[in-house]
Amino acid sequence: MHRYFADANVLDEDSDEDIQIQSITQNLKCPLTLQYYEEPMKARCGHIFDKSALYDMFSQRSVNAQSLPCPQSGCNNLVTKEELKLDRPTLRLVESAKEKEREINVEAMSDERDVENDGEFVTV
Numbered sequence: 237m238h239r240y241f242a243d244a245n246v247l248d249e250d251s252d253e254d255i256q257i258q259s260i261t262q263n264l265k266c267p268l269t270l271q272y273y274e275e276p277m278k279a280r281c282g283h284i285f286d287k288s289a290l291y292d293m294f295s296q297r298s299v300n301a302q303s304l305p306c307p308q309s310g311c312n313n314l315v316t317k318e319e320l321k322l323d324r325p326t327l328r329l330v331e332s333a334k335e336k337e338r339e340i341n342v343e344a345m346s347d348e349r350d351v352e353n354d355g356e357f358v359t360v
């Protein structure tokens with residue numbers, strides 16, 4: 237019986253975390269692709285875009301384009317290929333967010349199993 241209540245507490249904590257993760261993941265998705273960053277490239281102005289989306293924009297501009305206006309609306313900075321840097325902190329956050337999503341999915345599945353076995357669990 238004690239263990240049952242302990243499990244219930246864990247569930248509550250998880251749902252709080254869900255809300256936090258949702259607000260954090262907003263910053264972990266590329267404003268161009270609206271997906272998690274694959275290769276987050278940081279421009280000098282501090283805006284981060286996925287490398288493939290950004291390079292698509294370069295090539296749409298011209299074959300040898302080396303710069304383009306920052307795709308972030310309201311930002312007038314010029315983004316050049318040369319200054320783009322892989323933003324490792326963002327990459328790590330994306331990876332841990334993805335990992336967390338997988339864990340939540342696994343926990344959701346095992347929670348269902350707990351409910352199904354609840355009757356048996358009390359007799360043990």
Ligand SMILES: [Zn+2]
Binds near residue numbers: 279282313
């Ligand atoms: Zn910018």
